[in-house]
Amino acid sequence: xxxxxxxxxxxxxxxxxxxxxxxxxxxxxxxxxxxxxxxxxxxxxxxxxxxxxxxxxxxxxxxxxxxxxxxxxxxxxxxxxxxxxxxxxxxxxxxxxxxxxxxxxxxxxxxxxxxxxxxxxxxxxxxxxxxxxxxxxxxxxxxxxxxxxxxxxxxxxxxxxxxxxxxxxxxxxxxxxxxxxxxxxxxxxxxxxxxxxxxxxxxxxxxxxxxxxxxxxxxxxxxxxxxxxxxxxxxxxxxxxxxxxxxxxxxxxxxxxxxxxxxxxxxxxxxxxxxxxxxxxxxxxxxxxxxxxxxxxxxxxxxxxxxxxxxxxxxxxxxxxxxxxxxxxxxxxxxxxxxxxxxxxxxxxxxxxxxxxxxxxxxxxxxxxxxxxxxxxxxxxxxxxxxxxxxxxxxxxxxxxxxxxxxxxxxxxxxxxxxxxxxxxxxxxxxxxxxxxxxxxxxxxxxxxxxxxxxxxxxxxxxxxxxxxxxxxxxxxxxxxxxxxxxxxxxxxxxxxxxxxxxxxxxxxxxxxxxxxxxxxxxxxxxxxxxxxxxxxxxxxxxxxxxxxxxxxxxxxxxxxxxxxxx
Numbered sequence: 001x002x003x004x005x006x007x008x009x010x011x012x013x014x015x016x017x018x019x020x021x022x023x024x025x026x027x028x029x030x031x032x033x034x035x036x037x038x039x040x041x042x043x044x045x046x047x048x049x050x051x052x053x054x055x056x057x058x059x060x061x062x063x064x065x066x067x068x069x070x071x072x073x074x075x076x077x078x079x080x081x082x083x084x085x086x087x088x089x090x091x092x093x094x095x096x097x098x099x100x101x102x103x104x105x106x107x108x109x110x111x112x113x114x115x116x117x118x119x120x121x122x123x124x125x126x127x128x129x130x131x132x133x134x135x136x137x138x139x140x141x142x143x144x145x146x147x148x149x150x151x152x153x154x155x156x157x158x159x160x161x162x163x164x165x166x167x168x169x170x171x172x173x174x175x176x177x178x179x180x181x182x183x184x185x186x187x188x189x190x191x192x193x194x195x196x197x198x199x200x201x202x203x204x205x206x207x208x209x210x211x212x213x214x215x216x217x218x219x220x221x222x223x224x225x226x227x228x229x230x231x232x233x234x235x236x237x238x239x240x241x242x243x244x245x246x247x248x249x250x251x252x253x254x255x256x257x258x259x260x261x262x263x264x265x266x267x268x269x270x271x272x273x274x275x276x277x278x279x280x281x282x283x284x285x286x287x288x289x290x291x292x293x294x295x296x297x298x299x300x301x302x303x304x305x306x307x308x309x310x311x312x313x314x315x316x317x318x319x320x321x322x323x324x325x326x327x328x329x330x331x332x333x334x335x336x337x338x339x340x341x342x343x344x345x346x347x348x349x350x351x352x353x354x355x356x357x358x359x360x361x362x363x364x365x366x367x368x369x370x371x372x373x374x375x376x377x378x379x380x381x382x383x384x385x386x387x388x389x390x391x392x393x394x395x396x397x398x399x400x401x402x403x404x405x406x407x408x409x410x411x412x413x414x415x416x417x418x419x420x421x422x423x424x425x426x427x428x429x430x431x432x433x434x435x436x437x438x439x440x441x442x443x444x445x446x447x448x449x450x451x452x453x454x455x456x457x458x459x460x461x462x463x464x465x466x467x468x469x470x471x472x473x474x475x476x477x478x479x480x481x482x483x484x485x486x487x488x489x490x491x492x493x494x495x496x497x498x499x500x501x502x503x504x505x506x507x508x509x510x511x512x513x514x515x516x517x518x519x520x521x522x523x524x525x526x527x528x529x530x531x532x533x534x535x536x537x538x539x540x541x542x543x544x545x546x547x548x549x550x551x552x553x554x555x556x557x558x559x560x561x562x563x564x565x566x567x
Contacts, residue, residue, distance in 0.1 A: 005366070010407045019088045022034075033088075036344075036414050038116065038117070038120045038124070038223040039120060039123045039124050039125060040125065040126065041124065041125065041126035041127050042131075042517045043124075044120075044121065044127055044135070045115070045135070046121070046123045046374050046463070047113070047116060047117045048117055048135045048138060048139055048196070049109060050113055050140060051113045051114050051117060051138075051139050051142050051143075052142065052203070054110030054113055054142070054146070055107060055110070055142070055273050056101075056104065056273060056275075056285075056287050057106045057287065058103065058106065058107070058149075058439070059439040059441060060275070060287070060288070060289035060290065060291055060439035060501075061289075061290055062290060062317070063099045063102055063103060063166045064508055065087055065291060065294055065318065065506075065508060066081075066083050066099055066317070067086070067099060067103055067153070067318075067542075068508040068510060068511045069099075069318055069508065069510050069511065069513065069514060070083070070087045070318065070431075070510065070511075071084045071087045071088075071089060071511065071525060071528070071531050071535070072326040072510040072511050072514055072522065072523070072524065072528065072538075073319060073321060073324070073510075073514065073521075073523035073526065073527035073528055074320065074323070074501050074505060074510050074527075075087075075318045075319065075324070075506075075510070075529065076315035076318075076319050076320065076321050076528050076529065076530045077317070077318070077319060077413065077530055078297070078317050078318060078319040078413050078414070078416070079316045079407045079413040079414050079465075080131075080314075080315050080316040080450075081315065081316075081319055082187070083097070083098070083099055084530075085097065086099065086268075086527050086533050087530055088530055088531060088534060089524075089531050089535040089536070089539055089562050090534050091298075092354065093543070094543060094546075094562060094563050095543040095544060095545055095546035095558060095562055095563060095564060096545075096546045096550065097123045097543065097545075098267050098548075100542050100543060100545055101545040101546070101547050101548075102169070103149075103153065103542075103547045104150070104153075104154070104329060104544075104548065105325065105545070106465065107147075107149055107150050107152075107513040108146075108147040108162045110142065110143075110146045111143055111146045111147065111160070112160075112163060112164050114139045114140070114142055114143035114146070115160065115161060115162055115164070115461075116163040117136070117139045117161045118136055118139060118140065118161075119162060120145075120163070121135075121136055125312070128491055131462065133194050133315065134194060134195065134196070136190075136194075137191045137193075137194035137195045137210075138191070138195065138204060138205050139165055139493065140187040140190050140191050140203045141187065141188065141191040141195070141209070141210050141213065141438035143183070143187055144183065144184045144185075144187035144188045144191070144217075145213060147159075147179055147183050147184050147187075148184050148213070148216075148217055148220075151176045151179050151180070151184070152220065152512055152515060152516070153268060153541065154541055154542055154544060155166040155172060155435075155541045155559060156173050156175050156176050156179075156524075157173065157174065157176075157179065158171040158172055158173060158174065159172060159174035159178070159183060160172075161183060161527050162387070162407075162454060166275070166317050167552060169552060169553040170552075170553050170554070171552070172397065173461055173556065173557065175226070175518070176226065177221075177224065177226030177227070178349040179504040180217065180221055180226075183368075184217055185214065185217065185468060186336045187215070188210050188214040188217065190214055191205070191207075191210035192207055192210045192211055192214065193210075195207040195210055195230055198247075198248075199248060200236075201270070201533065202265060202274065203273075203438075204530045205271055205273035206270075206271070207247070208242070208243045208246075208247045209270050209271035209442055210239075210545065211243050211388055212239070212240070212270050212271070212442045212447060213237040213293075213442070213447075214228050214235075214239055214452055215235070215239035215243070215447075215451075215454075216234070216236070218232040218235045218236040218557065219233065219236040219450055219453060219454055220231065220512075220514055220515070220516045221412060222236065222457060223516055224453075224474065229457075230457065232319075232456050233456070233457040234243065234458065234530055236450060236451070236453075236454040237454040237455060237458065238451050239453055240331070240447045240448075240451035240454070241451060242494060243444070243447045244444065244447050244448065244451065246424060247265055248267065249268060249270060249444045250267040250268065250444070250445075251268055251444055251445060251448075251470065251471075251474050252267065252268050252269075252474075253474070254338075255334065255474060255475050256334075256337050256338040257334055257340075257444065258421075258423075258440075258443070259338075259339075259421045259423075260426075261436070261437060263428060264437065264438050267404075267444075268439050268443045268444045268445065269442070269443055270442035270443060270444065270447070271437075271441050271442040272438040272439055272440045272441055272442075273327050273439040273441055274438045275288045275289050275434075275435070275436050275438055275439075275545065276435035277426065278438070280434045280436050281326070281427070281428045281432070281436070282415060282436065284465075285434060286434060288433075288434025288436060288437075288481060289422065289424070289433050289434070289435045289437040289438065289439055290422070290433050290434055290435060291422030291435070291437070291439075291506070292312045292313070292314065292422045292423050292427075292435050292437075293313055293314070293317070294315050294317035294318050294422075295317070295318050295418060295419035295421075295422065295453060295506055296308055296311075296312050296313070296314035296316060296418050296419075297314060297315050297316060297319075297414065297416050297417075297418050298316050298414040298415060299311060299314060299382060299415075299418070300314060302344070302350060302381065302382050302404060303351050303352060303381060303382075303404055304346035304347075304351055304353070304355045304375065304377075304381030304382070304403070305344055305347060305381050305382060306346060306347055306348040306351075307430050308347055308430050309425050309426075309429065309430045309432075310347075310425045311344060311347075311422070311423075311425075313430060313431060313432075313433070316413070316414060317409050318415055318419075318506075319413060319416045320416060320419075320505075321528055321529075322392055322408075323526070323527035324501060324505065324527075324528075325386070325387040325408070326387055327498055327501050327502050328388075328502055329473060330386070330389070330478055331388075331477075331480075332360065332443075332477060332480040332483050333472070333475055333476060333477070333502065334476060335473060335482060335502055335503065336386060336387065336502075337386075338420075339419060339420060339421060339506075340386060340417045340418060340420055341382075341417070341418040341420045341423075342383060342384055342385075342386065343380050343382070343383050343384075343421075343450045344376060344380070344381050344382040344383075345380060345381060346375060346376070346377050346378065346379050346380070346381035346403075347377060347381075348377070348459060349373075349376075349377055349480075351375075351401070351506075352373045352374060352375060352376070352381070352394045353373075353374050354371055354372060354373055354374065355371065355372055355374055356370060357370050357497040359399070360513070362399055364396075364399040365400070366402045373500060373562050374402035374403070375402045375403060379403070381403050381404065381405045382403060382404045382405075382406065383401075383403055383404070383405050383406070383415055384405075384406050384407075384416075384453075385405065385407060386416075386417055387417075388480060390408045390409075391409040393405055393407055398520065419505070421506050421507070422435070422437060422506070424436060424437055433443065439508075440507065440549055441508075443523055445471050445474075445503050445504070446471050446503075446504060446509070447488075448467045448471055449471060449499060449503065449504075450492065450497065451467050451498075452464040452465075452467035452496055453489075453493070455467065455498050456491060456492065456493055456496060460487040461489060461491040461492075462488040462491075462499070464488075464491035465487065465488045465491040467484075468486060468495075468496065468499055469484075469485045469486060471499065471503055472484045472485060472486065472499070475502070475503065493519075497513060497514070497519060497523075500513055503517060515540055518540075520535075520539065521535055521536070521537055521538055521539065521540070537561075538560050538561025538562070539561070541559045542559070542561075543558065543559055543562040544556065544557075544558050544559055546564075549564065
């Protein structure tokens with residue numbers, strides 16, 4: 001593509017402070033001048049924490065989930081939401097789309113925040129050189145993460161490693177391969193060389209986190225024409241091997257324990273975007289983790305049910321595709337049962353249904369029970385058997401069952417299996433959108449699966465099967481660990497993608513996985529009924545935001561296929 005100009009409007013972010021407690025705390029500080037405050041020890045620490053804070057507008061928030069789980073083979077749209085065009089791939093998915101615009105804007109704001117910390121660090125007083133280097137390593141990790149996301153979403157983008165202190169109307173469009181070689185990879189190599197194996201403050205990045213991210217960077221570049229193919233895959237395999245073997249990370253024995261809200265700091269987490277319950281509950285943090293809103297079916301209007309904190313506030317955004325629901329062999333694999341909710345317990349009496357004369361005529365209930373409540377508060381009100389179990393529910397059995405049974409033939413945009421990973425019953429009330437969960441950006445299971453992907457590319461199917469089986473054995477029902485294993489010949493890229501779906505569903509990886517491997521268009525056409533007719537090859541990238549194009553001196557080249565593109 002020709003080099004043209006694009007505006008990058010970036011202002012210094014809010015100033016946040018760190019704490020010497022066991023987690024990275026982010027408190028807003030106002031009434032200070034960044035120009036002078038950043039050069040003090042406390043200001044420098046605040047500027048570093050502000051760079052971390054820029055992750056929270058994406059991870060665990062509606063925009064991040066929409067940009068990464070929507071429009072894939074695993075999730076299509078529910079009834080709610082205003083951003084369905086990202087799933088439909090229709091004409092409304094254009095350069096004016098709000099989530100695309102905001103993703104571009106916020107990652108560049110994070111990059112500029114990182115640039116400010118790095119550029120001003122030379123003038124910081126009262127901080128040892130060792131501490132300064134360690135903090136710069138953290139910030140360079142974050143800058144690499146922001147650029148990595150931009151390149152994956154948009155392809156060739158603006159590259160700047162210098163701080164912007166005002167409005168710029170001129171910028172470059174640097175080739176994606178150059179951004180990898182000049183920014184992302186050097187930043188992560190610096191981070192690996194200067195970060196500790198583990199951090200005292202929970203939430204700070206560490207050396208294994210940097211190795212993990214660089215491995216995913218290399219595995220992503222390996223598929224690209226500007227990448228180095230097997231050499232990149234070999235480096236990804238080496239780096240993930242370090243993460244798996246050289247630190248104190250371990251797969252949790254029970255997959256369900258990963259989603260216990262009281263067990264977030266566990267041995268499988270390599271790096272997570274942290275949230276503070278007090279800040280979330282008191283409104284100091286209006287974002288928090290809101291994943292609990294988006295994957296829920298509309299349970300709260302069903303018989304015997306009302307909205308509560310335990311079951312969540314259903315925004316009914318993301319609905320599982322039939323393909324996703326068919327991925328698990330539930331006789332061997334426990335992960336579906338530990339990932340999805342099956343029963344809703346009645347919490348309101350007024351809408352509990354009564355047995356009818358028709359029920360009695362059908363022989364479902366004794367005539368003397370006509371006009372009585374079918375169940376009581378505290379009993380099951382709604383049940384979803386889920387994939388592979390629907391055949392057990394005959395019409396007669398459903399008729400005799402006092403509660404509502406929703407089988408596959410009844411799934412629609414309002415009622416469908418509900419993801420359980422992000423449910424947050426600790427919110428202060430049923431309407432409160434932000435939750436306290438951390439967002440696990442990197443966990444050990446993903447490291448095994450990325451290493452398996454690298455081994456598949458390198459022709460080592462036996463090694464890939466070993467990695468995949470490590471995950472499958474952990475996910476198996478007790479006694480099924482051997483039965484669930486795959487043979488080396490089954491370790492293909494398509495099987496690996498299916499396994500990533502089983503293990504990582506809803507965690508914000510899917511669009512990246514399909515785009516990285518070149519499988520996006522193929523799999524959406526095969527498995528996403530709402531997106532299949534419109535998706536085209538050019539959708540491998542998102543459109544460059546119209547706001548940026550309109551404000552650019554001299555114009556800017558749009559990604560091919562979108563409105564305004566000249567290619």
